[in-house]
Amino acid sequence: MDIETDLVVIGGGMAGLVAGSVAAEAGLDVVLLRKGHGATAQSSGAIDIIGYVPGAATYFMNPVEGLHALSAMCPFHPYSALGRSKEGLPTDPDRVVSRVRGSVQWLKDKLSGSCGALKGDLEENIQAISLLGTSKPTCLVQETMWNDIPPSHDSVILFAGLRGLPDFNPSSAVKAFMANRPYGEEGPRKAVSCVLDVAPSGRPFNLSQIEIARSVDHDAGLSALANSLEGQVLKTGADYVAVPPILGVEHARENRRQLEEKTGAAVFELTAFPPSVPGLRLQTGLETVFKKTDGRLLAGHEATGVRKDGDLIQAITARAPRRTMEIRSTAVVLASGKFLGGGLVGDERGVRESLMGLPVVDGDLIPVSDSRPQRLTNVIPLSPEGHPLFGVGLAFDSSFHPVGADGSPVAQNLLAAGSVLAGYNYAVEKSGLGVALATGFAAGTNAAAYVKGVQ
Amino acid sequence: MSDDEAYKAVSATLDQERIIPFKTDELEVVRSAEKCVNCGLCLNHCPVVRAVGVDRFSGPRSIAVELSRSPPDFWSTADKVYLCTSCGTCREVCPYNVDVPDIVSMVRARIFKQRPDLVPSSLLAVRETIARYSLAFEPWEDPNEKIESRDARLQAVALPFIQDRVVRGAEVLFYPGCQAEERAQEVKEAAKFILSYFGVDFTLLEEMSCCGLPSRLIGDDETSRSLAARLREKVSSLGVKKIVTTCAGCTSNLSDMSVRDNWGVPVYHLIEFLAEEVGLERLSEAFNEDSRAGEVLITIHDPCHLIRHTSRQIADHVIAILNLIPNVTTVASGVADSCCGGGGMVGYHSRDVADAVVAHNIEAISATKAKQLVAPCPLCTAQIERNLFNAGSAIQVDDLAVFIAQRLPQQR
Numbered sequence: 108m109d110i111e112t113d114l115v116v117i118g119g120g121m122a123g124l125v126a127g128s129v130a131a132e133a134g135l136d137v138v139l140l141r142k143g144h145g146a147t148a149q150s151s152g153a154i155d156i157i158g159y160v161p162g163a164a165t166y167f168m169n170p171v172e173g174l175h176a177l178s179a180m181c182p183f184h185p186y187s188a189l190g191r192s193k194e195g196l197p198t199d200p201d202r203v204v205s206r207v208r209g210s211v212q213w214l215k216d217k218l219s220g221s222c223g224a225l226k227g228d229l230e231e232n233i234q235a236i237s238l239l240g241t242s243k244p245t246c247l248v249q250e251t252m253w254n255d256i257p258p259s260h261d262s263v264i265l266f267a268g269l270r271g272l273p274d275f276n277p278s279s280a281v282k283a284f285m286a287n288r289p290y291g292e293e294g295p296r297k298a299v300s301c302v303l304d305v306a307p308s309g310r311p312f313n314l315s316q317i318e319i320a321r322s323v324d325h326d327a328g329l330s331a332l333a334n335s336l337e338g339q340v341l342k343t344g345a346d347y348v349a350v351p352p353i354l355g356v357e358h359a360r361e362n363r364r365q366l367e368e369k370t371g372a373a374v375f376e377l378t379a380f381p382p383s384v385p386g387l388r389l390q391t392g393l394e395t396v397f398k399k400t401d402g403r404l405l406a407g408h409e410a411t412g413v414r415k416d417g418d419l420i421q422a423i424t425a426r427a428p429r430r431t432m433e434i435r436s437t438a439v440v441l442a443s444g445k446f447l448g449g450g451l452v453g454d455e456r457g458v459r460e461s462l463m464g465l466p467v468v469d470g471d472l473i474p475v476s477d478s479r480p481q482r483l484t485n486v487i488p489l490s491p492e493g494h495p496l497f498g499v500g501l502a503f504d505s506s507f508h509p510v511g512a513d514g515s516p517v518a519q520n521l522l523a524a525g526s527v528l529a530g531y532n533y534a535v536e537k538s539g540l541g542v543a544l545a546t547g548f549a550a551g552t553n554a555a556a557y558v559k560g561v562q
Numbered sequence: 563m564s565d566d567e568a569y570k571a572v573s574a575t576l577d578q579e580r581i582i583p584f585k586t587d588e589l590e591v592v593r594s595a596e597k598c599v600n601c602g603l604c605l606n607h608c609p610v611v612r613a614v615g616v617d618r619f620s621g622p623r624s625i626a627v628e629l630s631r632s633p634p635d636f637w638s639t640a641d642k643v644y645l646c647t648s649c650g651t652c653r654e655v656c657p658y659n660v661d662v663p664d665i666v667s668m669v670r671a672r673i674f675k676q677r678p679d680l681v682p683s684s685l686l687a688v689r690e691t692i693a694r695y696s697l698a699f700e701p702w703e704d705p706n707e708k709i710e711s712r713d714a715r716l717q718a719v720a721l722p723f724i725q726d727r728v729v730r731g732a733e734v735l736f737y738p739g740c741q742a743e744e745r746a747q748e749v750k751e752a753a754k755f756i757l758s759y760f761g762v763d764f765t766l767l768e769e770m771s772c773c774g775l776p777s778r779l780i781g782d783d784e785t786s787r788s789l790a791a792r793l794r795e796k797v798s799s800l801g802v803k804k805i806v807t808t809c810a811g812c813t814s815n816l817s818d819m820s821v822r823d824n825w826g827v828p829v830y831h832l833i834e835f836l837a838e839e840v841g842l843e844r845l846s847e848a849f850n851e852d853s854r855a856g857e858v859l860i861t862i863h864d865p866c867h868l869i870r871h872t873s874r875q876i877a878d879h880v881i882a883i884l885n886l887i888p889n890v891t892t893v894a895s896g897v898a899d900s901c902c903g904g905g906g907m908v909g910y911h912s913r914d915v916a917d918a919v920v921a922h923n924i925e926a927i928s929a930t931k932a933k934q935l936v937a938p939c940p941l942c943t944a945q946i947e948r949n950l951f952n953a954g955s956a957i958q959v960d961d962l963a964v965f966i967a968q969r970l971p972q973q974r
Binding site for chain 2: 382430449
């Protein structure tokens with residue numbers, strides 16, 4: 108059945124859910140179309156704001172510093188667009204910081220008290236430790252992933268693996284962790300490992316993180332973990348315990364509190380590869396925020412067509428597995444993601460925007476619609492410059508309208524947010540979810556202002 | 563040798579080589595399997611993985627990248643591939659919408675043809691029933707007993723009997739599906755009552771026959787296709803313009819068949835038909851005319867075959883309709899869209915798995931203060947009712963058609 112609404116959001120990751128929630132909070136009727144889960148659900152659950160400028164080998168000590176540097180160096184970066192006035196350049200770095208800060212604070216407030224509640228702020232980039240024992244700079248982590256390792260040289264950190272969980276090898280993580288500690292840095296000087304015997308269904312083999320996390324959400328699973336861990340903490344004298352992110356899908360914070368109470372050590376989750384449990388908690392948390400604003404989430408619905416009349420989009424065609432419908436809307440936010448989310452498609456013909464065939468450019472605004480994806484890769488697979496391919500997307504103005512080759516908006520009522528935008532290379536910058544959050548917030552706010560303006 | 567001769571010579575060896583060529587309508591499913599990037603996101607969501615772990619059921623990821631590619635012997639595949647409940651949760655979260663439920667049906671179809679010894683015997687028994695009666699359940703031996711049972715059920719839910727009718731050229735075919743025809747007869751009767759209340763020009767089939775979904779899930783592709791073809795013939799000879807059903811599985815399967823085989827007749831679930839064709843306004847008037855039912859706090863279960871195989875919009879219709887009924891308050895269980903374990907024919911051979919899946923729902927439903935659960939699907943209703951009962955819960959379970967019929971004025 109056809110639907111009429113104020114705003115259609117295309118895409119259900121960080122950018123889309125934030126844009127939809129912000130617009131719904133401003134009083135709009137919002138329908139969000141989500142084809143499947145994208146990069147947000149695949150994330151480690153930590154939210155990067157800005158870690159590096161492209162080409163740099165050392166990371167920013169804090170995102171405020173990073174946003175200032177970016178505003179000066181990368182005028183076409185989505186963050187920089189936040190600092191521009193309607194008239195365009197130049198970028199005001201303080202405005203960039205204040206708008207990013209605003210969206211971060213909004214998200215922290217919304218997720219506060221939930222299983223995916225966030226900790227951290229723009230004043231510091233923290234080092235999140237991974238399952239491999241390596242670390243990366245990030246800004247916000249879920250509370251259960253936070254470690255308050257104090258500057259003490261004689262503390263002990265225990266990497267606790269689980270028997271039957273192939274994703275994590277605690278002894279090799281210890282080696283990598285110690286090898287990667289910069290000389291002279293404070294923190295634990297002794298790292299040890301153990302393997303816990305916690306078999307949720309009686310089998311100590313072929314386990315996945317999700318089934319352990321779900322079992323820890325129940326009393327029996329939690330006490331099995333606590334008992335097993337308690338013995339190891341006693342044996343090793345550990346002050347800190349690093350576990351894979353399995354502390355729960357619904358009650359992770361409470362589970363962690365109980366574990367700390369029982370063992371007397373500080374327990375935290377490592378960051379993991381996709382599909383991680385914290386990624387699931389972040390996705391679920393954002394969806395809950397959106398639903399609480401009375402936003403309507405149509406999962407399993409893919410936007411397949413657009414009806415445009417003059418310089419306005421009139422309707423979006425959505426396809427469910429066995430139904431097709433037209434959604435007439437006053438405004439549209441395109442937050443369809445990049446290659447994983449499906450917003451962009453790259454093949455032998457070039458790189459295309461998948462819904463409307465909008466022009467695609469690279470980080471320097473050079474059109475790449477006809478470039479094969481291979482042409483946009485670097486010969487060195489892992490370098491601080493990264494691959495230009497990950498910086499391609501839609502060109503946009505300072506209100507986040509996608510623009511055509513002539514620099515004017517494709518449609519007055521079309522906005523874009525998140526990784527479908529050009530100009531930021533999340534993989535090298537460590538900025539992915541941060542840009543999605545800040546641009547989603549901006550696009551949602553702008554969409555609400557537009558709809559109210561025409562009503 | 564001409565091209566034609568060569569084609570014939572090669573096709574003749576296919577059986578011997580145990581190769582089953584893909585049908586044209588299967589190619590999309592095959593391409594969908596090729597899209598899997600093996601990310602494993604589906605494992606975080608699969609209800610069977612949640613219930614029994616990846617060791618017993620290796621999950622949708624494994625079906626797409628491993629089990630779909632294990633021919634010709636299938637011995638390593640069969641014990642896993644029959645545990646999929648076909649709920650489609652994985653397809654809905656998958657970044658590439660890999661069509662795991664249909665991949666499962668295709669793999670089962672190949673096992674059925676080449677290694678029938680690996681098909682669970684209880685599924686072969688269902689197959690026998692379908693082959694003999696064209697129904698998924700053995701029909702009543704004595705037609706009078708069927709009538710007695712129907713009347714007893716009508717009395718239990720306090721609904722009047724509406725005469726069966728078969729009318730050529732009617733606007734709507736009401737298709738109850740096997741479960742409401744042979745078992746949950748009150749659902750069929752409730753739907754007839756609702757349709758006649760709103761003056762819908764409807765007909766029944768002269769002789770009920772299965773839509774083919776169970777055969778498809780068993781892997782008996784041939785029977786599934788012949789049942790669909792037979793139903794199509796009946797539909798076209800009746801000359802109806804729309805098909806309305808109360809079964810979630812029939813809704814998605816018939817919608818699929820109707821497009822695949824160009825029936826030219828749209829298929830609606832009763833809930834969709836009420837929301838879209840009858841209209842909320844008329845429904846609202848009717849509910850308010852003579853509200854005889856008392857206050858009740860209910861919770862909802864949304865069948866996978868409606869929300870994940872057809873459209874999530876139907877779940878919104880359910881809420882919209884329930885909101886119109888006086889004295890009815892709905893409370894969220896948080897698991898309304900979680901698979902009940904009743905699908906994919908899993909319960910026929912691995913009851914423990916089906917019940918482990920629904921345990922998640924039962925826990926959350928029991929934690930609500932709801933007195934009643936409604937679901938627009940007789941299969942989900944039966945699965946949840948049985949498990950709530952076994953868990954010692956006093957929550958009453960009803961098909962949504964019955965719940966709605968009970969809240970319409972009984973006399974016009």
